[in-house]
Amino acid sequence: MRFVTRLLATARELWPSYLAITICSALGAGTALVSPFLIKAATDRLVAISAGGPRVITPLVWLAVGLLVVEAARSVISNVAGYLGDVMSARLRATLSTRYFNHLLRLPQSYLDNEQTGTVIGRLNRSITEVAQFLNVFANNMFPMILTLVASLAVMTYYSWPIAVLVVLMYPVFTWLTALTSKKWQVIEKAKNAEIDVANGRFAEAVTQLRVVKSFVAEIRELRHFSSRYTTTIGLTRQQSRFWHLMDIARQVALNVIFFAIYVVIFIQTASGSYTVGTMVLLVQMVTMARQPVTGMSYLVDTAQRAVAGSRDYFAVMAEPVETDVLPVPDATPWAAVEGAPAVSFRNLTFGYADGPAVLDGVDFDIAPGERIAFVGESGGGKTTLVSLLLRLYEPRAGRILIDGLDIADVEHGAVRNHVGVVFQDPSLFSGTIRENIAYGDPSRDTEDAIADAARRAHVLPFVDRLPKRYDTEIGERGLKLSGGQKQRVAIARALHKDAPILVLDEATSSLDTKAERQVQAGLDELMTGRTTLIIAHRLSTISTVDRIVTLRDGRVDEIGTPDELAVSGGIYSELLALQASASKADRRRLAAYDIAG
Numbered sequence: 001m002r003f004v005t006r007l008l009a010t011a012r013e014l015w016p017s018y019l020a021i022t023i024c025s026a027l028g029a030g031t032a033l034v035s036p037f038l039i040k041a042a043t044d045r046l047v048a049i050s051a052g053g054p055r056v057i058t059p060l061v062w063l064a065v066g067l068l069v070v071e072a073a074r075s076v077i078s079n080v081a082g083y084l085g086d087v088m089s090a091r092l093r094a095t096l097s098t099r100y101f102n103h104l105l106r107l108p109q110s111y112l113d114n115e116q117t118g119t120v121i122g123r124l125n126r127s128i129t130e131v132a133q134f135l136n137v138f139a140n141n142m143f144p145m146i147l148t149l150v151a152s153l154a155v156m157t158y159y160s161w162p163i164a165v166l167v168v169l170m171y172p173v174f175t176w177l178t179a180l181t182s183k184k185w186q187v188i189e190k191a192k193n194a195e196i197d198v199a200n201g202r203f204a205e206a207v208t209q210l211r212v213v214k215s216f217v218a219e220i221r222e223l224r225h226f227s228s229r230y231t232t233t234i235g236l237t238r239q240q241s242r243f244w245h246l247m248d249i250a251r252q253v254a255l256n257v258i259f260f261a262i263y264v265v266i267f268i269q270t271a272s273g274s275y276t277v278g279t280m281v282l283l284v285q286m287v288t289m290a291r292q293p294v295t296g297m298s299y300l301v302d303t304a305q306r307a308v309a310g311s312r313d314y315f316a317v318m319a320e321p322v323e324t325d326v327l328p329v330p331d332a333t334p335w336a337a338v339e340g341a342p343a344v345s346f347r348n349l350t351f352g353y354a355d356g357p358a359v360l361d362g363v364d365f366d367i368a369p370g371e372r373i374a375f376v377g378e379s380g381g382g383k384t385t386l387v388s389l390l391l392r393l394y395e396p397r398a399g400r401i402l403i404d405g406l407d408i409a410d411v412e413h414g415a416v417r418n419h420v421g422v423v424f425q426d427p428s429l430f431s432g433t434i435r436e437n438i439a440y441g442d443p444s445r446d447t448e449d450a451i452a453d454a455a456r457r458a459h460v461l462p463f464v465d466r467l468p469k470r471y472d473t474e475i476g477e478r479g480l481k482l483s484g485g486q487k488q489r490v491a492i493a494r495a496l497h498k499d500a501p502i503l504v505l506d507e508a509t510s511s512l513d514t515k516a517e518r519q520v521q522a523g524l525d526e527l528m529t530g531r532t533t534l535i536i537a538h539r540l541s542t543i544s545t546v547d548r549i550v551t552l553r554d555g556r557v558d559e560i561g562t563p564d565e566l567a568v569s570g571g572i573y574s575e576l577l578a579l580q581a582s583a584s585k586a587d588r589r590r591l592a593a594y595d596i597a598g
Helices: 002-010 012-050 058-106 109-113 117-159 161-208 210-215 219-271 277-318 383-390 413-418 434-439 448-457 484-498 514-528 563-567 572-581 585-592
Strands: 344-352 358-367 372-377 398-403 420-423 502-506 532-536 548-553 556-561
Touching: 012 058, 012 117, 012 277, 058 117, 058 277, 117 161, 117 277, 161 219, 161 277, 210 219, 219 277, 344 383, 358 383, 358 398, 358 556, 372 383, 372 572, 383 398, 383 502, 383 532, 413 420, 420 484, 420 514, 434 448, 434 484, 448 484, 448 514, 484 514, 502 514, 548 563, 548 572, 556 563, 556 572, 563 572
Parallel strands: 372 532, 372 548, 420 502, 502 532
Antiparallel strands: 344 358, 344 398, 548 556
């Protein structure tokens, strides 16, 4: 019951529906209890007639009419309860799914780094399906079972208390045997779920990167990996099902022995004249009705165990600590900038992933408003990590980051991110239209003029004007219907539409050909105008146009200066210039280690 209470507490708004289902179910059970008494009355009259009594048919007809009315009412009530149960189950699924998604969106990046996308999705589907199914079954069956049991026990006690005692004895026996079953069943179910989660996670990865799978002729390998996980679940299911059904045989045999004793009592009492035939029929029906809840408990327990196993995963995710409120732009905390403060300040910043070594160690420098800064260093040297910390995707181990003089640790995550626009190396577009992807930057300004202005400044118009539906053209998952350059220009338009004062560029042209790079660069120049810009540099041509360069070596700041100053300092930047001028293969390999192209 604690599990059910927790579910209902999670979806409090469903209480009225649950109460309505309970009332309907109770009414249905009540009507079911009337039928045995009508059949008893009819049986006694028929026995009396067969014994030579008056052949009065009218009462029998009215008893038959009574049975018709009761059964019809029962059918209507059960279907109303079923309808309410289906709707409640759908509402519960919607509530739990929405809350799960809301919670996932607010989890820190560090949690999602350790989870596969397919696993997260599979866990949602499995957990919520099983929970919703159980609550529907519980609502439609639990209270009718209790009412039926109580009423049938009352009737049996009135006629014969030994029979009632034997019926009551069924429940502790059944509960004890079920408890023995449940513990081992749950362990195996958890192992099965783990295998399925891994399989689904790999499935999602393979489908979203199908071009890579096909390019390396890895279809058979992926299929074997996927199939092996489900093959493992077959073995676990055999073990689980064998144990469950063996225990179920023990439960059923125990119940059969008890019912054998009950029927012996009823038959002997009837044969001795203690009961009429009608009373015997009534008691047999009551015993059968009392048996139904016990046997029905087997299915209810099975459904409950699956729901409990699934809900553990659900509630484990829901228990993960989330970021501070991520608010929509209009509702975000007012930005109280400190007058005269640098646009961005990194103060003795230290960071490492989980329990790993420090990726950044003692990083300390300021960026002036409107300044363009490029970060240069070997791959894995902490450039992207520095930007991730600025966006509060991770929290530093030590040190502080300030924007406009405000410590971002004291500001809501959403307010910080509203202040920063990003163009990633991967454009990361969504399925939908070009209009929707541009408006993603700031939905509060989803107007034709605002979108057209961002598109014009990002040089999106040259290819949009050639499309039949222009901005309403569907671009497919991740923008697959657009070229690399077109996707980047839409991503730039999205950042322009957001109009944040600080801009982060994970060099948006590094993966493009020369022609596409020129088209995108024009949009980037427009985007950087008047903004404080942080560039993760991948091209020396981009680095040469910035105001200052910050070089990182082993997670520490090595040098800070203008391109001209660092060109002759003998540090990383001057080394890169020398490597670029060299024609040797060794120097070219060294240049590649910095993720730098000429």
